[in-house]
Amino acid sequence: MNQISFRKSAFLAVFLVVAFVAGWEGYWRSQNYELAFNDDESLWSYYRSQVYESSPARPVVIGSSRIKFDLDQNTWEQITGKKPIQLSLVGTSPRPLLTDLGNDPNFRGILLVDVTEPLFFTPDGAFPEKQATRRVKAYPNWSLSQQISFRMNRVLESNLLFLDEEGLSLPALISRLPIQDRPGVWPGPRFPLAWSLNRFDRQTAMTRAFLRDTVMQNQVKAVWNDVREHSPKQAVDGPLLEAILNSVKKSVDQIRTRGGQVVFIRTPSDGPMNIGENLGFPRSKYWDRLLSHTGCRGIYFSDYPELSRFRCPEWSHLTPRDAIPFTRSLIPILEQKTGWKIARHSATPPLVSSTL
Amino acid sequence: MVFNSYTFVVFFAIVLFLHYLPLAWRTKKINLLLASYLFYALWNPPFILLLWLSTVVDYQMARLIWQEQRPARRKMLLTVSLVLNLGMLSYFKYGGFLLENFTAILSAMGVTFQAARPDIILPVGISFYTFVTLSYTLDVYRKKFAPEPSFLNFALFVTYFPHLVAGPIVRPEDLIPQFKTPRQATARQIYQGLFLLSLGLFMKVTVADGLLADTADLIFGLPFPVRTLDAWIGVLAFSGQIFCDFAGYSTCAIGASLCLGITLPDNFRYPYAAVGFSDFWRRWHITLSTWLRDYLYIPLGGNRKGRPRTYVNLMLTMLLGGLWHGASWTFVVWGALHGLFLCIERLIRDGLDRTRRRRTAAHQEGALSEGTVISRAALGPALSLRGRSGQFLLALLTLFLVNITWVFFRATTFKGAGLLLLSMFGVIPNGAPMLTTTAILTVGLVTVGIIVCHWRMRNSSLERLMERLPWWALGMVWAILLISLVLAQKSTSSFIYFQF
Structure with missing residues (x-):
């Protein structure tokens, strides 16, 4: 093949790639797919590097998915002047993050820990714990090269819908092929496409399509049932629970010794999910014990009418609309519980839901 | 920096731009050297000091060795270089391992010794650039060639970014002569290089x-x-992953270098179509195996000191x-298994050679006496080996055995490797089914694809294939590679061989 032929090949390839990308992006735009940011290691590391700037108005938040949905960062910002540093990881236990911050001699800030009992009290080595540990371990290796790539990627992801790794990448597309699974194999939770999205500030929110579509809401409920069916039938207890509590206390004490403060929050759940959690993880045995063991303050949503008046469309998370009054109500409760000065005097409550 | 990152795309565009400016060749080499340091520093800047140390010491040691006539002093200078290079490698790579084993030995002897856990970060690519500099010093010591007078050429040879962190492990003769005269890729080389970059990224990402x-x-x-089934699919997945990851890196390295008009040696030649170890x-x-052959196996005596010593x-x-x-x-067990299979293969080959020689002799005798001998071994009536x-079939047998060895390569503990091997051979009959049908089909299809591709290409090369394809077919293939990259989306994960 001569040089001209190579050039023709290259031009043909570029033409086909550009045509494909334009078509692919156009297709998803026509489907009203919403723009989202990948909640990946780099995005997490970007916020992890900011934990040293934390203050009562800008706390570090760790937890599972609920606090990512329920704490509306824009509302928080409008009231306090700053956004929280959201480090929570969907589907994981926050304990490895707590350990990491406890071991970090430079962290002496304010920490809000969201407790979803089945995830928080998961044993070491279980999937939710391992996933969070993996993220924590990746942070010290977040190289300069990755940081530059992250900044370039931010521009691309702000403009291109199809750069949604969780929904539209090749592995994600393959995993959604309608192929019957082998008996006895659980493929893990399979959420409907685009039921929620992640923003650059790591706020997670239900999509407009999800809020409109009760079929999709029922699909997510089915996923929770599926997850419950494949979760350990017995919650951790005895020496294992004691060990977990001791490890949490150790990290909390480390942070407190340096002048930091820790508050636990139990965000709302609803319907059978809430019933199942109460049965599996009785409050007195887990939540109350967590507070008494660590000596920390805690906010349990059902203790406050202003936090417990919301319904979760899929039993587990608040809608973006409800996350606003939830956050607005949470701040004075936090102030009252801790004595922190969080809200600005000039703060005005937001009227509309946050946008991307 | 990794090839599969946006940072590299921008970095490489700037490097290409600078390389094709009408500048003096020396200036271009300085650009390449600075770019290579930047390429390395963007991972962990302090470790660039080690790279400098290795470069300066080996440059100077090689010159001193060359000037020195007294054998004892030459040997001493070589030892200094070896101690420094291997010392750094040992400290960073094997420090923790040695301490762990030392503690275990003491413990077995009843001595309680609790060593502080060393917190050593492994500098990326240290095994690769250590071997690169070692080969230079050893070759100068053996008087294979004179030391390179230009420090710039030598530093660029060690540091040249395409090969720096994961090979190919270049030899001085591969690269230094290319730095002596101005290099500029032809348009054809640039297209070929870009195609190789696309292919390498496709393999990796x-x-x-x-x-x-x-x-x-x-x-x-x-x-x-x-x-x-799950155990085998897991091992086959790793088998494909390690090939595509590492060969993908080498392909990217060769492609990026070709765009600059500098050729790097091949590192892979369709290994899963290999017949025998x-x-x-x-x-x-290839560049590691030839390095080990030239600087370890042959100096140990190779096959020149009798059969038992050859196996040792x-x-x-x-x-x-x-x-x-x-x-x-x-x-170590992974290496031992490969050594064992190589020894067994050699035994069989030696045995067959002896049999063949005997048969030839008998045939010649028989021909003289009009007798009949069987001259070819066969598996069945119509299946000659x-x-x-x-x-x-022999290639599949080799791949089967290679996959057994990969278990030890990937498993982090012997217990894990043992469990997997027992599962693979059905010794533990009631293992859990873990993989989805989609995962099994995906790994199965990719594995078959790799085997077919390797088998069909085993006596050919990518360059020849590119020559044979009509332009539109090459364009389509290229587009498919790039579209699949776009679909796979960003992947900034490190290459597996970075950890080595």
Whole structure:
């Protein structure tokens, strides 16, 4: 093949790639797919590097998915002047993050820990714990090269819908092929496409399509049932629970010794999910014990009418609309519980839901 | 910096731009050297000091060795270089491993010794650039060539960014002569280079990371036995992943370098179509296997000191080759298995040679006496081992054995490796089914694709294939590679061989 032929090949390839990308992006735009940011290691590391700037108005938040949905960062910002540093990881236990911050001699800030009992009290080595540990371990290796790539990627992801790794990448597309699974194999939770999205500030929110579509809401409920069916039938207890509590206390004490403060929050759940959690993880045995063991303050949503008046469309998370009054109500409760000065005097409550 | 990152795209565009400005060749080389340091520093800047130390010491030592006539002093200078290079490698790569084993030995002797856990970060690519500088000093010591007078050429030879962190492990003769005269790629080389970059990224991002890594990670991460099918699929997934990851890196390196008009040696030649283990090592990580051959196996005596010593040398070479990959006994066992298979193959080959010689002699005798002898071994009535089908079966047998060795390479503990091997051979019958049908089909299809591709290409080359394809077909293939990259989306994960 001569040089001209190579050039023709290259031009043909570029033409086909550009045509494909334009078509692919156009297709998803026509489907009203919403723009989202990948909640990946780099995005997490970007916020992890900011934990040293934390203050009562800008706390570090760790937890599972609920606090990512329920704490509306824009509302928080409008009231306090700053956004929280959201480090929570969907589907994981926050304990490895707590350990990491406890071991970090430079962290002496304010920490809000969201407790979803089945995830928080998961044993070491279980999937939710391992996933969070993996993220924590990746942070010290977040190289300069990755940081530059992250900044370039931010521009691309702000403009291109199809750069949604969780929904539209090749592995994600393959995993959604309608192929019957082998008996006895659980493929893990399979959420409907685009039921929620992640923003650059790591706020997670239900999509407009999800809020409109009760079929999709029922699909997510089915996923929770599926997850419950494949979760350990017995919650951790005895020496294992004691060990977990001791490890949490150790990290909390480390942070407190340096002048930091820790508050636990139990965000709302609803319907059978809430019933199942109460049965599996009785409050007195887990939540109350967590507070008494660590000596920390805690906010349990059902203790406050202003936090417990919301319904979760899929039993587990608040809608973006409800996350606003939830956050607005949470701040004075936090102030009252801790004595922190969080809200600005000039703060005005937001009227509309946050946008991307 | 990794090839599969946006940072590299911008970095490479700037490097190409500077390389094709009308500047003096020396200026271009300085640009390339600075770019190479930047390429390395963007991972962890302080470790660039080690690279400088290695470069300066070996440059000076080689000059001193060359000037020195007294054998004892030459040997001493060589020792200084070896101690420095291997000392750095040992400290950073094997420090923790040595301490762990030392503690274990003391403990076995009843001595309680609790060493502080060393917190050593392994500098990326240290095994690769250490071997690069070692080969230079050793070759000068052997008077294979005179030391390079230009420090710039030498520093660029060590640091040149395409090969710096994961090979190919270049030899002085591969690269230094190319730096002596101005290099500029032809348009054809640039297109070829860009195609190779696309292919390498496809192998890494789409195949290794996108299609195989999750399955391999899942199966190798389980602390309990799995079904035989799941175990095999997990191992095949790793087998494909490690090839596509590492060969993908080498392909990117060769492609990026070709765009600058500088050729790097081949590192892979369709290894999963290898017939036998000696053939495998002529096709897998070629620059490492030739390095080990030239600087370890042959100096140990190679096959020149009798048959038993040949086997000892083979085993020693492969054991150290295993240890080069990682500071763990599982890597040593991986190397030992390769050494063992090489020895067995050599035994069989020697046996067959002897039989053939006897038969030839008998045939000649028989011809004289009009007798009849069987002159060819065969598996069945129509399946000669020397025929294409027989060779294919032998290639599959080799791949089967290679996959057994990969278990030790990937497993982090012997317990994990043992569990997986027992599952693979059905010794534990009631393992858990873990993989989805989609994962099994994906790994199965990719594995078949790799085997077919390697088998069809085993006596050919990509360049020849590119020559044969009509322009539109090459354009379509290229587009498919790039579209699959776009679909696989960003993947900034490191290459597996970075850890070595």
